[in-house]
Amino acid sequence: MNSLLSEYGWHTALDSAFAPYAAEGLIPARIARVYGDRCAAATPHGLVTASIAPVSSPDPLHWVCTGDWAALELGGDPALVRAVLPRTNAVVRNTSTRRSEGQVLAANVDHAVIAVSLAAELDLGRVERFLALAWESGAEPLVVLTKCDLVPDPDLGHLLADTEGAAPGVQVLAVSAHTGAGLDVLTASLSQGTSVLLGQSGAGKSTLANALLGAQAQQVREVRDADGKGRHTTTTRDLLPLPGGGVLIDTPGLRGVGMWDAESGVARVFAEIEELARDCRFHDCAHAAEPGCGVLAALADGRLSHRRWESYRKLLRENAWIAARSDARLRAEQRREWKRRSAQGRAAYEAKRGRAPR
Ligand SMILES: Nc1nc2c(ncn2[C@@H]2O[C@H](COP(=O)(O)OP(=O)(O)OP(=O)(O)O)[C@@H](O)[C@H]2O)c(=O)[nH]1
Numbered sequence: 001m002n003s004l005l006s007e008y009g010w011h012t013a014l015d016s017a018f019a020p021y022a023a024e025g026l027i028p029a030r031i032a033r034v035y036g037d038r039c040a041a042a043t044p045h046g047l048v049t050a051s052i053a054p055v056s057s058p059d060p061l062h063w064v065c066t067g068d069w070a071a072l073e074l075g076g077d078p079a080l081v082r083a084v085l086p087r088t089n090a091v092v093r094n095t096s097t098r099r100s101e102g103q104v105l106a107a108n109v110d111h112a113v114i115a116v117s118l119a120a121e122l123d124l125g126r127v128e129r130f131l132a133l134a135w136e137s138g139a140e141p142l143v144v145l146t147k148c149d150l151v152p153d154p155d156l157g158h159l160l161a162d163t164e165g166a167a168p169g170v171q172v173l174a175v176s177a178h179t180g181a182g183l184d185v186l187t188a189s190l191s192q193g194t195s196v197l198l199g200q201s202g203a204g205k206s207t208l209a210n211a212l213l214g215a216q217a218q219q220v221r222e223v224r225d226a227d228g229k230g231r232h233t234t235t236t237r238d239l240l241p242l243p244g245g246g247v248l249i250d251t252p253g254l255r256g257v258g259m260w261d262a263e264s265g266v267a268r269v270f271a272e273i274e275e276l277a278r279d280c281r282f283h284d285c286a287h288a289a290e291p292g293c294g295v296l297a298a299l300a301d302g303r304l305s306h307r308r309w310e311s312y313r314k315l316l317r318e319n320a321w322i323a324a325r326s327d328a329r330l331r332a333e334q335r336r337e338w339k340r341r342s343a344q345g346r347a348a349y350e351a352k353r354g355r356a357p358r
């Protein structure tokens with residue numbers, strides 16, 4: 001496949017998925033940005049603007065989003081998105097605290113980078129919330145504490161330790177776009193596959209993206225269609241190849257991220273609590289006042305913090321509440337499909353990196 005598209009994350013596993021569309025004369029593309037009924041898409045011919053009207057859907061989970069692989073019909077003005085390839089996975093948040101309204105933030109992602117600003121007081125509950133969404137998506141999470149230039153060294157050590165406590169099994173990095181601290185390690189962590197930057201508005205995502213992209217952020221790609229004639233030029237910062245390898249997706253700052261069918265993601269964030277619950281004497285222990293409760297014992301002797309226990313319960317409650325309000329059958333189906341593809345995709349990805357699949 002064309003080298004421009006491999007810069008945008010094309011890999012050989014996509015060849016067969018795309019084959020039927022190639023036979024129809026369609027062009028492979030990666031969606032870089034969606035605005036209204038148009039999108040900017042990276043193609044072997046450069047970045048083009050295309051209409052997404054032909055693939056519109058009543059279901060928000062099926063809306064075209066950044067990171068999607070698509071089949072484009074060039075030639076007309078605008079080009080048309082004719083099909084979206086099945087997603088490996090997707091990061092989904094609930095946009096509403098009152099209803100179940102899933103919004104796909106990014107599709108086909110390998111790493112979910114959770115940006116948390118050190119300029120404000122560290123909100124571990126929010127970190128756990130983003131982590132649950134990240135784990136649920138099937139992407140590998142990574143927590144990045146931004147603006148570390150604002151924090152003196154001894155404090156930084158504590159902040160890192162606290163964050164690691166809230167993110168078991170997850171890489172936690174302190175970085176500064178201003179001083180460049182930590183950027184080399186982050187660049188290396190993101191050098192394979194597609195990474196999405198998630199975080200609260202003001203977390204420093206865009207500044208971090210610019211630092212990682214270097215000159216590339218300002219670079220405007222020449223846009224041409226298949227006939228070589230000029231096409232409406234679109235610049236995008238939403239999905240860009242990183243100079244050190246890998247692809248970066250920036251998302252708009254989010255005021256809030258609600259749980260959306262993220263029960264297994266929550267379980268993953270609070271793995272040690274799930275582990276403690278296995279020690280409970282009663283199989284259906286509610287960890288309230290039962291004798292022989294592993295969770296209560298850990299709370300009593302300080303192995304489990306009350307903050308973490310409350311955070312866990314809050315996210316589970318929210319998740320259950322939302323789940324009860326959505327179409328359970330459809331969600332379950334969608335998730336099964338993503339999980340299946342995610343497993344396939346991960347195997348292909350690991351194989352490509354020369355590792356045995358986990
Ligand atoms: N001191 C310091 N300030 C930073 C750093 N990175 C970003 N900032 C500041 O933090 C503020 C927010 O940064 P943005 O990059 O716009 O944050 P964002 O997450 O993209 O915000 P949204 O666009 O709302 O999503 C800006 O005023 C930046 O100058 C850093 O490494 N150090």
Ligand SMILES: [Zn+2]
Binds near residue numbers: 277281286292293294
């Ligand atoms: Zn218990």
